[in-house]
Amino acid sequence: MKRFILALFFFLIAGCSKSDEINIIYSSDMWGETSHCGCPGHPTGGLPRKSSFIKDVRNNLKGVYYFEIGDALFKPNSTTEQMSAESKKVDMFLNIFDKMKLDVFVPGEVDLNLGIEELKKRAVNRKFKVVLSNLVKKGTKQAVFDRTYIDSRYSKKICVFSLLSPDLFKANDYEVLEPVSVAKEILGEFSKSDCEFNILLSHLGYNGDIGFLKEMANSNLNLLIGSHDGGWMSAPRRDGNVITVYGYRRGQAVGHIGFVGGLNTKEMQDATKTIDNKDTLKRFEKELARLIEPAKGKNPEEFFKNDSSMLMRIKMIRERIDELKKDVNVEYKKGYYFNRVVAMDTEYEDDKEIEEMVRSVEGSAGR
Numbered sequence: 001m002k003r004f005i006l007a008l009f010f011f012l013i014a015g016c017s018k019s020d021e022i023n024i025i026y027s028s029d030m031w032g033e034t035s036h037c038g039c040p041g042h043p044t045g046g047l048p049r050k051s052s053f054i055k056d057v058r059n060n061l062k063g064v065y066y067f068e069i070g071d072a073l074f075k076p077n078s079t080t081e082q083m084s085a086e087s088k089k090v091d092m093f094l095n096i097f098d099k100m101k102l103d104v105f106v107p108g109e110v111d112l113n114l115g116i117e118e119l120k121k122r123a124v125n126r127k128f129k130v131v132l133s134n135l136v137k138k139g140t141k142q143a144v145f146d147r148t149y150i151d152s153r154y155s156k157k158i159c160v161f162s163l164l165s166p167d168l169f170k171a172n173d174y175e176v177l178e179p180v181s182v183a184k185e186i187l188g189e190f191s192k193s194d195c196e197f198n199i200l201l202s203h204l205g206y207n208g209d210i211g212f213l214k215e216m217a218n219s220n221l222n223l224l225i226g227s228h229d230g231g232w233m234s235a236p237r238r239d240g241n242v243i244t245v246y247g248y249r250r251g252q253a254v255g256h257i258g259f260v261g262g263l264n265t266k267e268m269q270d271a272t273k274t275i276d277n278k279d280t281l282k283r284f285e286k287e288l289a290r291l292i293e294p295a296k297g298k299n300p301e302e303f304f305k306n307d308s309s310m311l312m313r314i315k316m317i318r319e320r321i322d323e324l325k326k327d328v329n330v331e332y333k334k335g336y337y338f339n340r341v342v343a344m345d346t347e348y349e350d351d352k353e354i355e356e357m358v359r360s361v362e363g364s365a366g367r
Helices: 007-012 047-060 080-085 087-099 116-123 179-192 206-216 272-295 308-327 352-362
Strands: 021-027 064-068 135-137 148-151 158-164 174-176 197-203 223-226 237-239 242-246 253-260 336-343
Touching (some): 047 253, 047 352, 087 116, 158 179, 179 197, 197 206, 206 223, 223 253, 242 253, 272 308, 272 336
Parallel strands (some): 158 197, 223 242
């Protein structure tokens, strides 16, 4: 299984301890996909691989949360007949979410099309929370699902809410409230509750998020994780106090954003590139060691004197290592954050238990 340079994250900030660490795994827009895409030569995706990735993060890092941000259960535009035919698949998804220790599931419009009461019934007694802050019974302010998720198990008070675009879902008995108004109300409640880090799981879509941030960028919101459009961004975007990231469609990649040190996002620095460079440096150092290993401690220039291509390769790698060492010599005194969008490719082994759960519902091929 592929391992990433997780231990390096903590050497970027002086005096950092494990209690200073929050890591968020985020995923969205799976569109009912349970197995890899089947692409020739480089198949990506699949719940068994995602489970292996999540276990890897949990085994190596502390303060880990996992959020699913909508449109998970079906393909967009699925008919009532298609959703009914895949009834067992819905329960399988929810069972697997429990196995993967999901913290919050945000239903998107695709998931809500199953039927709100039906989804509520399927989600009863789950270990995760179903959170949708602005979906209410028509004519009331009574939230249909949980309105917020608040957790302090990792010594920091993390407060989460979610928003759905009113343009995406219409129903006779339910109403999607205007997002900015709901956000202001909830963030006010979070302030009174002494929340230390406020997160919006957004199903507004990219353009909806842009409009939302025009009004909310300088609020006490710290992190916006977007969904619905199926796009992604490798580098986080900052708008005022708010850091924004996106997942990726069909489960072919999973996001991981980490925060180390103080949780004031206005002061924290983006260490994504630095950590990528540290990872690259380790790979080049490993490659150099492999190349010069035949010299058995002798001078490589002398040992490979008759192999000009090898000498050139060694020289280029050494020059790159020297450049990277300069790039990674950074200290973040007020805390930092980093983001990775990790392809669920063949370098990740399938979690056998999850693979069997998929196979029991969909057969050996999956879908």
